[in-house]
Amino acid sequence: MIHKRHKEIIYHLLSADQSLTGEQLARKLSVSTRTIRSDIKTLNEILAPYEVEIRSSRQHGYDIGKEVRNSDFLERIIQQEDLFSAVPNTPEERMSFILFKLTSSLDYISMESLADEVYVSKTTISYDIKKIIEFLKPFPNLELGISPVSGLYLYGTESAKRIVLGHMLSREKLSEVGSVLLKLSNLLVTDNIKRDLFRIYDMIVVALNEAGYSMTDNDLNLLTVDFLLSCKRIQLGFNAEFNGKSPDISSIVSKFVTELERIFNIRIGVEDRIYLQQSFKAKRVMKMNNEDFVLDEETRQVTTCLLDEIRQKYGYDFSANQTFISNLSLHLNSMIHRFRRGQYDDNPLKEEVKKNYSLAFEIATLIIPILKEKLDVLINESELTFIALHIAVALEEKLEKQRVAILCGSGLSTAQLVKRRLLSHFGDQMNIVGHFPLYQLPQVMNKEFGAVHLIITTLPIQGNYDIPIIQVNPLVTREDLDKIAQYIDMSYYPLVMEEKGQEGLRFLDDQLFERFNGEDYFESIANLCRRLQVGGYIENEKKFYDSVLEREGLFSTIMDSGVAIPHPMEAASRTSIVAVGTFKNPIRHQGRKIKLVLLFAVNTKEREMLAAMYGKIEALLDSPAGIAAAASAEKFSDFLKVLKNV
Numbered sequence: 001m002i003h004k005r006h007k008e009i010i011y012h013l014l015s016a017d018q019s020l021t022g023e024q025l026a027r028k029l030s031v032s033t034r035t036i037r038s039d040i041k042t043l044n045e046i047l048a049p050y051e052v053e054i055r056s057s058r059q060h061g062y063d064i065g066k067e068v069r070n071s072d073f074l075e076r077i078i079q080q081e082d083l084f085s086a087v088p089n090t091p092e093e094r095m096s097f098i099l100f101k102l103t104s105s106l107d108y109i110s111m112e113s114l115a116d117e118v119y120v121s122k123t124t125i126s127y128d129i130k131k132i133i134e135f136l137k138p139f140p141n142l143e144l145g146i147s148p149v150s151g152l153y154l155y156g157t158e159s160a161k162r163i164v165l166g167h168m169l170s171r172e173k174l175s176e177v178g179s180v181l182l183k184l185s186n187l188l189v190t191d192n193i194k195r196d197l198f199r200i201y202d203m204i205v206v207a208l209n210e211a212g213y214s215m216t217d218n219d220l221n222l223l224t225v226d227f228l229l230s231c232k233r234i235q236l237g238f239n240a241e242f243n244g245k246s247p248d249i250s251s252i253v254s255k256f257v258t259e260l261e262r263i264f265n266i267r268i269g270v271e272d273r274i275y276l277q278q279s280f281k282a283k284r285v286m287k288m289n290n291e292d293f294v295l296d297e298e299t300r301q302v303t304t305c306l307l308d309e310i311r312q313k314y315g316y317d318f319s320a321n322q323t324f325i326s327n328l329s330l331h332l333n334s335m336i337h338r339f340r341r342g343q344y345d346d347n348p349l350k351e352e353v354k355k356n357y358s359l360a361f362e363i364a365t366l367i368i369p370i371l372k373e374k375l376d377v378l379i380n381e382s383e384l385t386f387i388a389l390h391i392a393v394a395l396e397e398k399l400e401k402q403r404v405a406i407l408c409g410s411g412l413s414t415a416q417l418v419k420r421r422l423l424s425h426f427g428d429q430m431n432i433v434g435h436f437p438l439y440q441l442p443q444v445m446n447k448e449f450g451a452v453h454l455i456i457t458t459l460p461i462q463g464n465y466d467i468p469i470i471q472v473n474p475l476v477t478r479e480d481l482d483k484i485a486q487y488i489d490m491s492y493y494p495l496v497m498e499e500k501g502q503e504g505l506r507f508l509d510d511q512l513f514e515r516f517n518g519e520d521y522f523e524s525i526a527n528l529c530r531r532l533q534v535g536g537y538i539e540n541e542k543k544f545y546d547s548v549l550e551r552e553g554l555f556s557t558i559m560d561s562g563v564a565i566p567h568p569m570e571a572a573s574r575t576s577i578v579a580v581g582t583f584k585n586p587i588r589h590q591g592r593k594i595k596l597v598l599l600f601a602v603n604t605k606e607r608e609m610l611a612a613m614y615g616k617i618e619a620l621l622d623s624p625a626g627i628a629a630a631a632s633a634e635k636f637s638d639f640l641k642v643l644k645n646v
Contacts, residue, residue, distance in 0.1 A: 004089045005029055005031070005039060005089045005119070006039060006042070006043055006046075008028075008029055008089075009025060009029070009036070009039055009040070009043065009054075010043070010054075010064070012025060012028055013054065013062060013063060013064045014064060016063070018060075018063070019057065019060040019061040019062060019063040020061050020062055020063070021060075021061035021062070022036045022037060022061060022062070024061070025061075025062065029089075030090060030091045031120055031121070031124045032120070032121050032123040032124045032127070034121035034123050034124075035119075035120045035121040035123070035124050038119075038121060039119070040054050040056065040062060052064070053065070088118050091127075091128060091131070093180075094118050094120070094124075094125075094128050095128060095131060095132060095135070095168070096168060096169075096180060096184065097117075097118060097184060097187070098114060098125075098128060098129070098132060099132060099135075099164070099165060099168055100165065100184050100187045100188070101114070101117075101187060102144070102152060102153070102154040103154060103161040103164075103165060103238075104187060104236060104238070105153070105154070107153070108145075108147060108150035108151040108152060108153045109151050109152050109153070110150070110151035110152075111125050111126070111129075111151055111152070113151075114152075129144075129146075129152070132144065135164075135168070136164065138344060138380075139156075139160060139163070139164050139167075139342060140342055141156050141157060141159075141160035141342040142154060142155065142156035142160050142161070142164055143155045143156065157240075157241055158233070158238050158239060158240050158241060159240050159241065159275055159278075159341065160341075160342060161233075161238075162226065162229050162230060162233060162240070162275070163341055163342065163343050165229050166222065166225050166226045166229055167343075169181075169225050169229070170221075170222055170225065174197070174201070174221045174224060174225070177197060177225055177228075178193050178194030178197050179194075181193050181232075182194075188232050188235075188236070189232060189235050189236075193228075196228065196231075196263060196264070197224065197225075197228055199263055200224050200227050200228055200260070200263070201220070201221075201224045203256070203259050203260075203263075204220060204223055204224060204227070204256070205220070207252055207255050207256060208220075208252075211251075211252045213252070213285055214285065215283055215284065215285055216283075216284050219283035219284045219334075220283075222283065223279060223280065223283050226279045227256065227260060227276065227279070230272060230275065230276060230279075231260055231263075231264045231266060234264075234266050234268065234272060235264065235266060239269060239271055239272055240271045240272045240274070240275035241271055242270075242271045242274045242275070246270060246274060247274065247277070249273050249274070249277055250277060250280075252280070253273065253276055253277045253280055254273075256276060256280070257273055257276065260276075278337060278340070278341060279341075281333070281334065281337040282334055282337040282338045282340075282341055282343060283334055284330070284331060284334045285330055285333075285334065295329055295330075295333050296333055296336070298336060298374065298375060299329055299332050299333040299336060300329070301374060302332055302336070302367070302370055302371065302374060302375070303325065303328060303329045303332055305370045305374070306328075306366060306367050306370055307319060307325070309366040309370065310363055310366060310391075313363075313366060313571065313604045314363055314604045314607070314610070315604065315605060315607050316363075316394075316395070316398060316607075318394050318398075321394055321397065324390065324393065324394040324397075327390055328387070328390045328391075331386060331387065331390060332387075335379075335383060335386075336375065336377075338383075339371075339375070339377040339379070340377075344380050344382065344383055345382060345383060345386070346382050347382040347383075347385045347386055349385070350381060350382050350385045351559065351560050353385040353388055353389060353392075354385065354388075354559065355559060355561070355618070355621040355622065356618055356621075356622065357388055357389070357391075357392040357618075358565065358614050358617060358618055358621070359395070359610065359611070359614035359615075359618075360388040360389070360391040360392035360395055361384070361385065361388040362567070362614075363388070363391050363395075364384050364385075364387040364388040364391055365384065365554075367379065367384070367387060368384075368554065381555040384555070401428075401429060401430055401431050402426075402429060402430040402431070402453045402454050402488055403430070403431050403433050403450065403451055403452050403453045403454075404422065404430045404431065404432055404433060404452070404453065404454045404455070404456055405432075405433045405434060405435075405436060405444050405449070405452045405454075405455050405456070406418050406419060406422075406432065406434070406435040406436070406455075406456050406457070407435070407436055407437070407438055407440075407441065407444075407455055407456070407457035407458070407459060407461070408435055408436075408437075408457070408458045408459070408474075412435075414458065414474050415435035416435075417474070417475070417476070418435070418456065418458065418472070418474065418476055419432050419435060421475075421476035421481075422456065422476070422484070425481055425484075425485075426484065426485070426488060429488050430454075430488070433449055433450055433452055434449060436449075438457075438459055438461075441455075441461070444467075445465060445466065445467060452467055453467070453468075454467065454468050454469075454470065454487065455467055455468070455469045455470070456469075456470050456472055456484065457469060457470070457471050457472070458471070458472060458473070458474045459471070468487060470483055470484060470487060472484070505612075505616065505640065505643060505644070506609070506612075507576055507577055507578050507609055507612060507613045507616075508577070508578055508580070508636075508640065508643070509535060509577060509579075510636040510637075510640075511531060511534070511535050512528070512531050512532065512535060512537075512577065512578070512579040512580060513579075513580045513581075513635070513636035513639060514527055514528065514531065514579075514580070514581050514582075515581075515582055515583075515584065515633075515634050515635075516581055516582065516583045516584065516587075517583075517584040517585075518584075519587075520587060520589065521564070521587060521589035521594055521597075522549070524581045524583075524587075524597050525545065525548055525549075525566055525597065525599060526545055527581070528579040528580075528581055528597065528599040529541050529544050529545045529548070529579075529599070531579055532544065532573070532577070532579055532599070532601055535577075536574070537573050537574055537575065537577050537601055538572060538573055538574070538601060539572075539574075540572075543572070544568055544572055544601070547568035547569045547570060547572065548566050548567060548568050548599070550568075550569050551566065551567060551568060551569045552566060556590065556592065558589065558590075558592045558594055559621065561621060561624070561627050562586060562593045562594055562595040562596065562627065562631065563594075563595070563596045563597075563598065563620075563621060563627060563631075564589075564594050564596070564597045564598070565598050565599075565600060565617070566597065566598075566599050566600070567599065567600035567601070567602065568601075571602050571603055571604045572601070573601035573602055573603050574603065575603050575606065575609070576600075576601070576602045576603050576606045576609040576610055576613055577601050578598050578599065578600055578601075578613060578617075579598075579599040579601070580596075580597070580598055580599075580636070580639055581596070581597035581598075581599070582595070582596055582597075582630070582631055582632070582633050582634070582639070583595055583596075583631070586631075595627075595631040596627065596630055596631040598617060600613070616643060616646070619646045620642075620643060620646050623646050626642055626643075626645070626646040629642045630642045630643065
């Protein structure tokens with residue numbers, strides 16, 4: 001019987017201008033050369049009655065003779081629908097098939113039987129199994145048993161198996177999930193599966209709207225797939241398990257259960273109802289207009305502890321920011337339920353968050369010991385970056401608007417024009433204190449009209465003043481707006497000004513710079529720790545070093561850009577400072593390239609200094625050219641020059 005891969009072999013041979021080797025065909029179809037040989041043999045047996053043959057040559061490979069290339073029979077083979085569509089052909093399809101097979105098997109499955117079922121060689125199956133082993137790593141509640149004699153067996157609970165199947169299907173668009181499952185018709189009841197998928201989707205949307213909930217699109221799709229898988233597993237006789245006191249089932253989940261029982265003509269038992277409720281609670285709710293929604297007590301405790309830690313360690317008090325607290329609590333509530341299920345969300349923007357919101361990410365790490373102590377769970381780096389995004393928004397709101405005074409000598413109309421131009425472009429970033437004539441400059445400087453962060457003037461002003469002054473055209477040109485924007489952006493992470501009036505970076509010290517040649521990552525950290533000790537910035541070099549390694553053990557601080565930002569678990573420095581290490585030749589650590597090390601030693605009470613440090617480092621990380629120049633710096637002065645210009 002001809003199936004999809006056979007058709008693809010014929011297509012590639014007919015499309016080629018010359019013979020194709022077994023290796024070339026194997027690469028095109030993502031199988032082994034042994035599988036190709038087996039397929040060619042099968043094809044020739046099928047094609048023999050039609051006097052068509054795929055010729056083989058050890059020297060040249062495989063081809064189809066010119067005399068039969070235009071055969072109507074071959075054309076019909078390529079154009080017809082698959083005669084054996086249930087056979088998985090691609091590596092992804094085989095992976096889905098094997099995982100579903102393993103989750104449904106009550107006994108070991110031999111590699112040979114799997115190879116026979118999907119028409120590939122045992123070598124190809126071995127490659128597929130390696131990918132499955134890698135895929136299962138984030139799921140600690142599942143273990144793939146491999147026996148040379150018996151074969152393969154997937155150990156784990158039914159709940160864990162449903163979660164991993166759902167994770168596998170989540171890589172597909174919702175519209176494609178039905179097509180993927182149709183390939184598994186010999187493992188699942190697939191009648192009307194596409195229709196059922198969208199009936200579940202519509203059912204959830206209607207119930208969410210009626211209950212006053214709002215859910216992310218991604219989580220809505222995940223919940224749809226999870227409900228479908230659960231019903232299909234129940235049809236096969238696989239039921240969820242639950243140990244402990246049965247919780248009350250919420251009204252919205254009860255509605256789901258009633259409708260699912262009707263759609264699939266099944267009975268959903270207590271354990272499966274609990275599983276469906278856990279699945280619902282693990283999804284992120286964006287907002288709700290429903291008094292029935294109650295945060296779990298453990299979520300309240302974790303949120304309160306995190307806010308207290310942020311206030312104590314970093315000095316940021318978010319207790320009055322109810323929007324932040326509500327959004328954070330909703331996220332933590334679903335996150336904790338995911339952790340309970342052994343389920344972790346992946347953030348595709350993880351590296352971008354770490355690079356662009358490094359301060360928020362470090363603040364987010366405060367939740368690690370809280371979760372460990374209160375819930376005995378570990379959070380992964382991706383989940384941590386989601387929390388960092390919530391904190392980043394709250395930090396931006398904490399940044400005080402710039403108080404701006406306008407100095408104008410041309411009358412009220414010009415002053416009003418300048419004011420309108422400024423507010424139309426920077427209304428969310430500045431407050432206009434007022435507009436004043438030039439002679440009132442001394443009063444403005446003396447804060448007689450209140451605090452002023454920036455003076456914008458249409459008149460030239462001579463002299464040195466404590467408040468920054470920007471001169472603009474009375475019409476406020478695009479060039480003027482760019483100058484103002486540059487200042488406002490810089491003011492978010494203010495730089496410390498040296499006595500000479502030059503832009504300084506007080507969180508750097510020329511004695512805390514080292515050019516490495518041959519040292520590995522940990523040796524470079526140790527050397528920089530020693531410099532911190534000698535400089536009097538830290539009290540205990542060994543304790544500081546051990547804390548840095550402990551932090552590295554949680555999540556690597558090495559960025560994709562080759563910049564590492566190691567730091568200790570706890571603030572342990574008299575003042576906030578950065579020790580810098582560059583490498584004559586880039587090194588590798590745990591498979592990641594390193595060309596620049598920035599060892600942070602912070603005092604969390606120095607909020608302005610921390611803002612300056614993280615702001616400047618974020619600017620550096622956002623500049624590939626800046627990173628390259630900084631990494632090649634051989635002297636502190638070279639590095640300082642680069643950092644001043646980013």
